[in-house]
Amino acid sequence: MNKPLPLLPLNLGLMAASPQTGAQEGGYRLPPAALMEIVDAPRAPALSLSPQRNLAAVVQTPPLPGIAEVAQPELKLAGLRINPRTCSSSRFAFGTDLGLLDIATQKESRIRGLPRALRLADLAWSPDQRYLAFSHVAYKGERGSVELWLVDIAARKASRLSAQPLSAVLTRGFNWLPDSSGLLVHWRPAGIGKAPVSDGIPTGPIQQDSDPGGSLRQLRTYQDLLKNEADARLFEYYVTVQMVLLDLHGKGRPIGEPGQFSRTSLAPGGQYLLTQSVTRPYSYIVPASSFGERVEVRDLHGAVLHTVALLPLEEGLPPGNDAVSEGVRHVSWRADAPATLVWTEAQDGGDPARPVIDNIRDLVYQHAAPFREPPLVLARLTMRYAGIAWGRGDVALINERWHKTRDYKQWMIQPDHLSTPPELIYAGSYEDRYNSPGSPVMRADGSGFPRLLIGPGTTLLLDGAGATPEGDRPFIDRLSLTTKNKERLFQSAAPYFENVAAVLNDEGTLLLTTRESPTERPNYYLRDLTKPEHRQLTALTSYPHPTPQLKDVHKEQIRYPRNDGVELTATLMLPPGYDAVRDGPLPLLMWAYPQEFKSAGAASQTTGSPYRFNAVSYWGPAAFLAMGYAVLDNPSFPIVGSGEEEPNDSYLPQLVADAQAAVDEVVRRGVADRHRIAIGGHSYGAFMTGNLLAHTRLFRAGIARSGAYNRTLTPFGFQSEERPFWQAQAVYQAMSPFNNADKIKDAMLLIHGAEDSNSGTFPLQSERMFQAIKGLGGTARLVMLPNESHAYRARESILHMLYETNAWLDKYVRHAKPA
Template sequence: MKKIFTLLLAIVTCFIGFAQENLNYQRPSKEILELADAPLAPSVLLDHKNEYMILLYRDAYKTIDELSEDELRLGGLRINPKTNIGSRTTYYNNIQVKKVTGKKAVQVMGLPENPRLANFSWSPDQKKIAVTNTTKTGVEIWVLDIQSAKVTKLTAANVNANLGDVINWFEDGTSMLVKMLPGNRKPLIDAKEVTPTGPTISVNDGKKAQNRTYQDLLKSKDDEHNFEQLALSEIYKVSLDGTSEKWLGSDMYRNISFSPDGKYILVSKIEKPFSYLVPYYRFPSETIVYDQNAKKIATIEKVPLIEDLPKGFMSARKGRRDISWRADKPASLVFASVLDGGDPANEVAYRDEVFQLDAPFNGTPKSILKTINRFSGIQWGNDNTAVAFDYWWNTRNTKAYLFDPSDSAKETVILYDRNYQDRYNDPGTFVEERNKFGSDVLSLNGKKAYLLGEGFSQKGQFPFLDELNLETKETKRLYQSDFTDKLENLRQYDPKTKKLLVRIESKSEYPNYYFRDLQKKKLTQITAFENPFKSIQNVHKEVINYKREDGLELSGTLYLPVGYDKDKKEKMPMILWAYPREFKDKSSASQNTKNPNRFTYPYWGSPIYWVTKGYVVLDGAAFPIVGEGDNEPNDTFRSQLVANAKAAIDAVDKLGYIDRDRVAVGGHSYGAFMVANLLSHSDLFAAGIARSGAYNRTLTPFGFQSEERNYWEAPEVYYTMSPFMHADKMKTPLLLIHGKADNNSGTYPLQSERYFNALKGLGATVRLVMLPKESHGYRAKESILHLLWEQDQWLERHVKNKKQEEAPGTN
């Protein structure tokens, strides 16, 4: 009997070793918890005159109760059907108003109880801000008066924010258009309570429809019904005195925008048929112009269902697209149309043509520009000056065109023609100012424009302000930051006052805002946010530069443990955290865009917490994957991945700080994919942490990340790059973490579940943690604290205190 009991005990013990753990949410150690629990500094809004500063406060995390509220996932959206707003919306819970020249901020009075504020919208005169507040039963509109710092409730909780673009002000600032719940909405269908009447059937008539593996798509007629009911809204004209009137009847309205003069309103809406293959923004749509009295003026475009675009990242649909108002004209619409049939495989001189259509929108559109690459936008200046942009992903090329929108016969000048991944030669972004219509346009002084640049170079980062003569194309540098111990971000420039709005930070000083007067050479501080992460403010931080075995220059941000003595050079465990990025040339891939003076901010997904636990951390290690000429980066993905990792470890090991037998590697999303590949194809690491990744590329057969070839065109690439296909090679402990409600294209929770099963079946050391209710990025405080606990436990066991037999290369 004793032998039988012993045998049964052994069987049960063996079973428990492979079973799931029933574990409540855990909290990390004190050192990590202190950082994770630190309060957030406020977000900042400034009016265009830089007179008032609005400080928006929020909690760092949601709660698991919030994430557990009702949620429907339909057509690429995640909606709370009770409150009629996105179920993953970020809310603010407090507002303060501060005069820029004042010392103290004023608490806004009259806020609702337990406020959940979002969708902030300035009035045209920027004296007020309208905002949504989400209650337990729905969404309300409230209005903040800036000068008095008081809010008042404007509507009941009957706003429909499911498709966004909720609030749009009339030009006079006394009323606004608001999407409201329709009176004809039908009850939603709970599929669990309905007996099916037949199967769900999808068909194809022979057309190619190569789409990414989108999530949260419609799957049934019940889903179609629910999507339609949640998308339906009526548009009301709501006045500040609290009165309202219906402006447009029930429909599936998406975007609403007033013309610069406020006399016309551009409205787009979703139409049927819906699709089970693509998200809602590729459903059929119609774009219409109305006048202020809701009289239909013209239909601008009707777009059919978009399921079968030509292959390639640069494909585009036919018809009018990127429809928008010209910012420097009272009421002129601008749109682009393809000249290559929308197919990037077609060789043409120009890819796109841009047209202008003036009110009353019933004439023939006027051609104003053709672009060599795919059109991507325009910054308007005046009648004779505008700058347009295009780009082409396959070559990483972008161009900026200076053109005269009033005269298409006039020669277009290419201001720059460059690789957009070349950060060292980035000319910057054009400075804008607010015009008489309240729209942002190019800030021009005669023929002179201004650019703010990030200022990356081989010597470091030195942000700059340039003056560009649009006639001669000559550039004059007006200011360049010369900080070597801080980072100065240039945010705005006013050519009239010659003042810069800047944000200055250091590795230990929280970012704060200043005005820099270029004439008086004076710096005036306007905020005083304190560093909430005191325990790591003096941690050693530097950017190290090193080379890959093929000579490619790489870099990473190195942190040493709190209190580490550099002279003794004790050998410590290390965490390497990275994310691979694809390049088409070695020159761009080798550029260093890291700044050691950037504030050290340990957000939820950061490895920085572990400097408090005795680890060296190499964060943001460069992991370029280069494919020059006809070669695609992914053709040599694995070998470049391993070469990047080896170079990083060699570089820190050479400095004498680490025990290279105790190095962990971690990453999120595509970084998780990187981790699994590194552990399968190298013996460089003691353990790995892979969060929310994809591991079997045959489950994303029509492209992934920056790979646009499909599986049948490059099966060897898909096979070689899939860690799942090489699960038998995994000999290193791997912690897999995934949100059960992941909504990212391609990173279905199934990816981690199936990969875990494969590793488990083959005898690997692996742990799978599925976080309830979490999406691709984790939000609930309970989830994040548990995540930090899981990572800490894994690192302590398999890296810091690992047994000798677990050393890399000894399995």
């Protein structure tokens, strides 16, 4: 559970100033006070429900961290970002307090004995609910460590379980034993010594080979990769761990020798240990997640009992979004059996273009301990395996999907009776939200493994978003697996949006929900469906409105057509006190993110709900309501490719049509001037912004955050585009705003995290886009935020982002005149 980092003091020398005009001007800037209040608004805590569903851990979420916290030392190795001070991920976010909420009494109690400056990184309930384990990131001067702490639930008291630090680079570093008698932990190995230091003198050239006759592979672009053997040794140092069985008194027993374990999992019966360990050779072109691995079953002393697979280094997949690894994948324990392995193997070598026998793409196997007999085929799938929900020997749900067609199927199988044919539970398109049946409700069993909540008469509970033409209305259904009949137990009703956070009893009549309205922030409620309607709800929390100064924001979910008949949806927001007759049209900020579809029907479906809370976040466009702007948030920007047509074959005309429809609608409603509209977006939304500025004059300015603008730099696909550049050169070239920078006549603000780790959005993308516009005499500004990745975290960075955006909008949009 990751929470924001603690706030560090802001440099008191920071002051609001006029827009910067040159590269020599630096320093973080402050936006107007109205925007700062939004950044510093109180945050609601996060809840973690206990296995018996009668308690919840309450983790307090602090304000944003300061840049000093975000700028801590960081190593970039094999796609990982590591804090060498703590031997953990450098991108942790922390909780700063921990309490317990009694669901029945609605009383919250404090935990005694917590660390003085708590930095809670992750937590886990023991299966028997007697304890709560959490990791705490401790700093002592220049040194740091990840400590394991234990909360005694009955005593409401915390204590450090062990002084030995955890290693939390590839995993969180701890998991409960199925019988709750202790934990399986990853310690920093004793005597590992100091990290290897390179003298900087090359030992030889860096060499890579590509042999003739190899199969066609898609090689996505990645960052933070290994560059040389010195990097490889450093990587090995930080991912090497010692597996330990740690009892509840802090006494540890090592399991075997240290190794580079990327995953360790005890079987439900507690007698076998599944391990995955990274193996050489490494790669300079793919991250650690694609390195080779040994998948093995061990005993609790570390002896290897069975080798499941030796997975090779994988430098790319076959073309297509339905491509997968060749050989064994998705290895796990069967949740409802003491020690049975389950995995999947592609029958087409992982290549969706390869013909297969009997149309079988994936086989799913199960293999019971002691693993002496051959594995058994659990399921034969005509699409790609997409997960399994375990119930008991006669009930499990297995899913398959195919991206190319967006098809999805769910089957009921009987894993203890393999001669029984599977029964189809659902078949449809996963794009079709209106007809989605929902997801089966799960609960943790006595060993801590998730299992289907199976009721009397072999019934399941389904939790769904409840998408309708009027908006989302979350629901709980009871499904009979015998008759396939459904009974609706609950559905959210106007004027509230109520979402089921958890089902608290086996019958599905006692629910933990979050309930909100446009003026009421989400709070937790207990809903008892056995009581009369007016007595069903009991409030568990009463979090106040985070931005009361914006409580009276007007929000409306609107529908409007595209020029080809596709129905679009957007959320229109207007500042408090706005009167269209009195105030007239406003400057407007539109914020969007395109999405690909395979059917116009799915693209036309309504998303969101008019009854959601009017949340005003610093991250999206709504913050600028405080500055007097109208906002069109999340307007539909569908890119539809029906049948054999790929969506991106007509990306630009559809994108322009989406934007034109949105602009026409807000102008028709009288809330915006056609000549005072800005467009913005993050990541793929920034890419969209660049294209709209290049191919239309609909917008006076664009705000493009952390985007990619030259698609030839992502030549093996991006978003849902599965064709490589060499197969669809015209599409890649046409879709690249960089290629059309000479056509950008309106002002473009580019903001990017200087340490962006997201595949495809290298900081170079924004740097080159800015250079192109500047060199061509256009209007642009580039802002690189130090130490920030794809999403920005430091308070100083967020405030500066808002400062730049506000200054840009004021300069180019607020007072713009008709062209």
